[in-house]
Amino acid sequence: MQSSKEIVIIIPAYNEENNIPPLIKEIQNKVSGAGILVIDDGSMDRTARVAEKAGALVIRLPFNMGYGAALQTGFKYALLRRYRYVVQMDADGQHDPDSIKDLLDEVKKEDVDVVIGSRFLGGNSVYRASGVRRIGMSLFRKITSVIIGQPVTDPTSGFQALNRDAIRFYASRYYPADYPDADVMIMLHRAGLRIREIPVRMYPRKQGQSMHSGLKPVYYIFKMFLSMFVTLLRKDKFDRRVIKKGEESHAIPTKNIRD
């Protein structure tokens, strides 16, 4: 089995054939020795093919399942292949590959389980959300900060580095399939995982349509409230699952299939 690599960069992609190849090239140049795993979330364009050509490992989902489910596929794979650290980032070019190293350095200190790249820390980002979404974001930011008892500046960030404990948690069935957000931060906190934010650089989207358009922000706010609320209601279930080491989701083929 492949054991030399201990880091994998997971990139969920849906119709990103224009953004993916330059991103992969840039990661290859800037982060050496890390596997690049692209999860093709049932794209209708040639995302999977161009990603493979650029040198990434591609997992193709049979149909579009949403950001969270695609990402989770990557976590399950990382668990199966026993990767030590995972970096998750978006395929749309919002996340600067330069920041991968910062995230990894932080998670390698092993005094934290989840390192979240925040676009609002440090103030060197050119990022702007709009309208309803911005209001929602700042609201959930405050609520999350209060609940988990530490300041959170960017709970919606999809630019994170995780260690094995966090990977195991993300691969469990508690991870939301649609769009992981501040509710996941609360779940992580409830599960006893340590979270830290570090500043990263993020850009506005280059091409393609954002996940957050149309009526989605309204649904997003409603869903977040519900999700946070029920997350608070079902506290103890998570603790048991994560703190026991070696316990993994029933959905994961726990053994290496080639062994």
Place this chain on the structure above:
Amino acid sequence: MPFQQKIFAISISIVLFIIIVDLVRRRKLREEYSWIWLLTGVLVILLATWYDLLKVITETIGAVLPTTTLFLFSLIFLMVINLYYATKISSLHGQVKDLAQDMAILRTEIQRRPEKAREG
């Protein structure tokens, strides 16, 4: 309850009964889902034949007309069964997600196999 209504209700529920049993027989409906429909059929027959029961229920819940009771309970029944289906869909959704994810991972693993064999 007029005789006509009684005949109508009873024949409807008997037809429903036969359809359900036939669906189960032809394996179009799984046994675990059929019981709730069969129960409904039995309840309709019971209420149609035993008018006093319907009257007692009507008085208990404070309705004026026995018809109201029937409609109310059929609405409640439909709501409950909808909720039941919603939970079923949720769990099926999770199962399909897990299957699709695992299937995608395994497909990638299998496709990488020949490469590995050549290398090793």
